Structures are given as structure tokens and as C-alpha cells.
Amino acid sequence: MIPHLQMxxxxxxxxxxxxxxxxxxxxELAEYLPVQAQTIDKIIARYPMRIPSYYLSLIRSPDDPLGRQAIPSIAELTDKICHEDPLAEDEQTPVPCLVHRYPDRVLFWVSNRCAMHCRFCMRKRRIGTADTVSEAVMDRAFGYxxxxxxxxxxxxxxxxxxxLENDALKRILTMLRRISHxxxxxxxxxxxxxxxxxIERPLAEMLKAFHPVYINIHFNHPDEITPRAxxxxxxxxDAGIALGGQSVLLKGVNDDPQTMGRLMRALLRIxxxxxxxxxxxxxxxxxxxxxxxxKGLDIMRSLRGHLSGMCVPQYMIDLPGGGGKIPLLPEYVKAMSCGxxxxxxxxxxxxxxxxxxHSDSGT
Ligand code: SF4
Structure with a gap:
């Protein structure tokens, strides 16, 4: 931990x-970590950087698993293979800020703001570009x-x-709760x-009034699970909200069985x-x-059976072109026959x- 940030x-x-x-x-970053300021500025001209002092205090070097998630890499500018919007979210957006991919649920982008601009973000094209989603845009989404x-x-x-501020979030939740379905x-x-x-008590108390509310929280490395987290x-x-963990398999961050196992156990503990x-x-x-x-399947194989089933997430791929998510499983069934x-x-x-x-006599 960096001493002056510890305080x-x-x-x-x-x-x-x-x-x-x-x-x-x-x-600013060069004051805390050994990076080349000019190179960082070149990258963030395209993909903005934002690191809160709390998360920065957990980073020991730019190449450690937390540093890799937060600190810009020149590889971001040389990536010519991947796409801006591989999941075709923008095509499945009937009104601004709403993705309707599956029949019974929608994804509602209520904010473009994040505490940190994670370098691996699947919505890299949007993050840090605009801060607010206007009430007029939200009202169209509620109408839809x-x-x-x-x-x-x-x-x-x-x-x-x-x-979002508590009041803004409360308005969204109130509007949604007025829709009976x-x-x-x-x-x-x-x-x-x-x-x-x-995460302060007033926020938790406010959310509690809108149950059933579920929260999925994104952690990628066991070192992120601090006493504060x-x-x-x-x-x-304690506010009665069921918490789920979401993680992304990331090279150099958590792509080994030990790290992933530690992460999953730590999540369950909190x-x-x-x-x-x-x-x-x-x-x-x-x-x-x-x-x-x-590699992902090998990691899943290393978790299943070796850790409590409560610790084992589903390994998911999101199909390109908006095909939706499907789970991937290691091959446990080796052969099938009528026997x-x-x-x-x-x-x-x-x-x-x-x-x-099958009994011939039947019952
Ligand atoms: S991963 Fe989540 S928190 Fe990080 S930049 Fe993307 S949307 Fe924001």
C-alpha cells in the first residue's frame, strides 16, 4: 500500500x-507509480483514465493484477482485431439507454459514470464520455x-x-415500482x-424500500476484497439485498486456478x-x-468439486452480434448409451x- 494514500x-x-x-x-499518476506520463496521456486521449485514491492505494505496481485493471496500457491503442460494440448492444436499443435482448428483461443504462475507468470494460466506447443520462431520456425508457x-x-x-446520487436513484426506483409488471x-x-x-447506510436504507432488489457486484481479484469492501x-x-458476484476472466489478473479459487472463496465470505x-x-x-x-474451462474444472458448490460461478460467453449469453461447462459426460x-x-x-x-408393469 502506498503510505501517503493509506492515511x-x-x-x-x-x-x-x-x-x-x-x-x-x-x-498525476506518475506521482504515485513508475509510469511514463506522456505515454499515459497519449492513451487517455482516446480512452479516459480515472482511478480513485482508494483503489490506487491497493496497487503495488502498474503490472500487478490491480494495476493492470486501472492503468492504461499502450496495447489499448494497437488493438485492431476487436470491435467497438461486439455484442451489438446499440442495435438492440429500442429507445436510448435501454437494451432489450431477452423477452422478459431489459438492461437500463442509467449512468455513464464510474468510480474507475476499468481498462478491460466491455462498454469502453461509452465510459467517461458523458456523465449524465437526462430525465427526458429516462422518461422514454420508463414509457417503453x-x-x-x-x-x-x-x-x-x-x-x-x-x-448516481441517492435522490436520482430513488426517482428511478420509484418510477419502476409504479409499473405493475x-x-x-x-x-x-x-x-x-x-x-x-x-455504500453508506442511507443508500442501503433507501434501496430496502424497493424490494425485491438484487445487486450484482463486480470483483476480479482477491486483493480487491479488503475490510472496507x-x-x-x-x-x-444487512438491508436484505441478495448479493451476487460477477467477475471477468482477465489475462494477468485472475487467469490461474489459485487466484480464481481465492477470489471465489473470499466473495462467499463477504x-x-x-x-x-x-x-x-x-x-x-x-x-x-x-x-x-x-483456459477458462480449465479454471472451471479446477473449481468444481475442489470448492464448495456455493463458490462456483457459471462460466459465460456472450455471443457476438447480440445472440445472448450461454454457459460453458467442462466436459463431464464422456459417453452416452441406453445403458x-x-x-x-x-x-x-x-x-x-x-x-x-422402466418397469413393464407400470404404476
Ligand atoms: S467495468 Fe463497470 S465499473 Fe468498470 S468502467 Fe466498465 S462499467 Fe464502469
Whole structure:
């Protein structure tokens, strides 16, 4: 931990104050870490940088797993293979800021603002470009949700919805709760990881009034699970909010079985149930974070059976062109016949599992 930043963490400044002092230029970053300011500035002219002092205090070097997530890399500018919007979200946007891909749920981008501009972000094309989503844009989205009775779940995303002020968030939740067919509200956030000071009691109390509310929290490395992050998650869990963990498989960050196992166990300890492990999407400027699918499957094989099932997330790929998410599983079924199936367990041992036996007499 960087000593002069340690002090800021211990004194517990307000989250607005931390945000106002984020590191966002090469020179500022060079005061804390050995980077070339000019190179950083060249990269952030295309993809902005923002690192809150709390997260910066956890970084030991630009190349460590947390540094890689926060500090710009020149590889972002040389990536010519990946696409700006590989999941075709913009094509599945019937009104601004709303993605309607599946029949019963929508993704509602309520903010373009994040505490940190994660270098691997799947929405790199939008993050840091504009701060606010206007009320007029939001009202069109509420109208669309109201007019589509099949929508049962609204996922608030962005950007980070928890970067909105409590009043703005409350307005969104109030509007959604006025629509009778919206059963569940889900919030996707990275704030408990990058800016845990944002999770204050008034926020938790306000969210509690809109149950059922689920929150999925994005953590990628066990070192992100600090006592401060644990405290933020506890506040939300104590408000009766079910917490799920979302992580992205990232090269040089968590692409080995030990790190991933430690991350999943640490999440469960702070009451965040591992939910999804995403394979990194082919988003332009993030290609240097991508690993092979084989590596992802090997990691999943290393988790299953070796850790409690509660710790094991689903490994997901998002199909290009807007085809949606599908889970990937290591191959446990080795052969099938009418006599049963041959399966391999987590230790690599093979077993025969008998087929269902049909009785002639029937009942
Ligand atoms: S907090 Fe989430 S949306 Fe924001 S930059 Fe990081 S990964 Fe992207």
C-alpha cells in the first residue's frame, strides 16, 4: 500500500471527496507509480483514465493484477482485431439507454459514470464520455418498459448506477415500482470494489424500500476484497439485498486456478454469492486481456468439486452480434448409451451412471 494514500483511507473521506480527487492525467499518476506520463496521456486521449485514491492505494505496481485493471496500457491503442460494440448492444436499443435482448428483461443504462475507468470494460466506447443520462431520456425508457408487459426484470447498469446520487436513484426506483409488471430490480455495480465509501447506510436504507432488489457486484481479484469492501457488502446484505458476484476472466489478473479459487472463496465470505465468470468480450482496446476458452474451462474444472458448490460461478460467453449469453461447462459426460452415461468426476476418475429403469408393469 502506498503510505501517503493509506492515511486517506483510514480517515474515511466522503465518497464525493474521493471522486473529486481521482487520478486522471499522466502527471498525476506518475506521482504515485513508475509510469511514463506522456505515454499515459497519449492513451487517455482516446480512452479516459480515472482511478480513485482508494483503489490506487491497493496497487503495488502498474503490472500487478490491480494495476493492470486501472492503468492504461499502450496495447489499448494497437488493438485492431476487436470491435467497438461486439455484442451489438446499440442495435438492440429500442429507445436510448435501454437494451432489450431477452423477452422478459431489459438492461437500463442509467449512468455513464464510474468510480474507475476499468481498462478491460466491455462498454469502453461509452465510459467517461458523458456523465449524465437526462430525465427526458429516462422518461422514454420508463414509457417503453410500461408499454411492454412482458418485461418482468429491469437491470440497472451503465456506467455504475450507484454513482448516481441517492435522490436520482430513488426517482428511478420509484418510477419502476409504479409499473405493475416489473417484478424484480437488479443493480449491476462495481462501487463496493472501487469506491466502497459510496455504500453508506442511507443508500442501503433507501434501496430496502424497493424490494425485491438484487445487486450484482463486480470483483476480479482477491486483493480487491479488503475490510472496507467487506463492510460495504455487509451494509447491503444487512438491508436484505441478495448479493451476487460477477467477475471477468482477465489475462494477468485472475487467469490461474489459485487466484480464481481465492477470489471465489473470499466473495462467499463477504456474503457475495459467485454468480457469473464472464469470458472477456472482444471489445476494441481490451484484446490484451483476453484468454483462451480452454483456459477458462480449465479454471472451471479446477473449481468444481475442489470448492464448495456455493463458490462456483457459471462460466459465460456472450455471443457476438447480440445472440445472448450461454454457459460453458467442462466436459463431464464422456459417453452416452441406453445403458447409462460414462462420466468423469472432479478428480478425473471415470464412473458409469445407470440409465433410468422402466418397469413393464407400470404404476
Ligand atoms: S465499473 Fe463497470 S462499467 Fe464502469 S468502467 Fe468498470 S467495468 Fe466498465
Amino acid at each position: 486517506q483511507v483510514n480517515h474515511g473521506p466522503d465518497w464525493h471527496e474521493i471522486l473529486s480527487r481521482c487520478v486522471s492525467t499522466g502527471n 418498459i410500461h408499454d411492454h408487459a412482458k418485461i418482468r426484470e429491469v437491470v440497472l447498469s451503465g456506467g455504475d448506477p450507484l454513482l 416489473v417484478e424484480v430490480i437488479r443493480i449491476h455495480t462495481r462501487a463496493p470494489c472501487t469506491l466502497p465509501q459510496r 467487506a463492510q460495504a457488502c455487509a451494509l447491503l446484505a 456474503r457475495v454469492k459467485p454468480y457469473y465468470l464472464h469470458h472477456a468480450d472482444p471489445v476494441r482496446g481490451t484484446g490484451h486481456f483476453r484468454t483462451s476458452i480452454e 447409462g452415461i460414462i462420466v468423469e468426476n472432479y478428480q478425473g476418475r471415470t464412473y458409469r451412471y445407470p440409465a433410468e429403469v
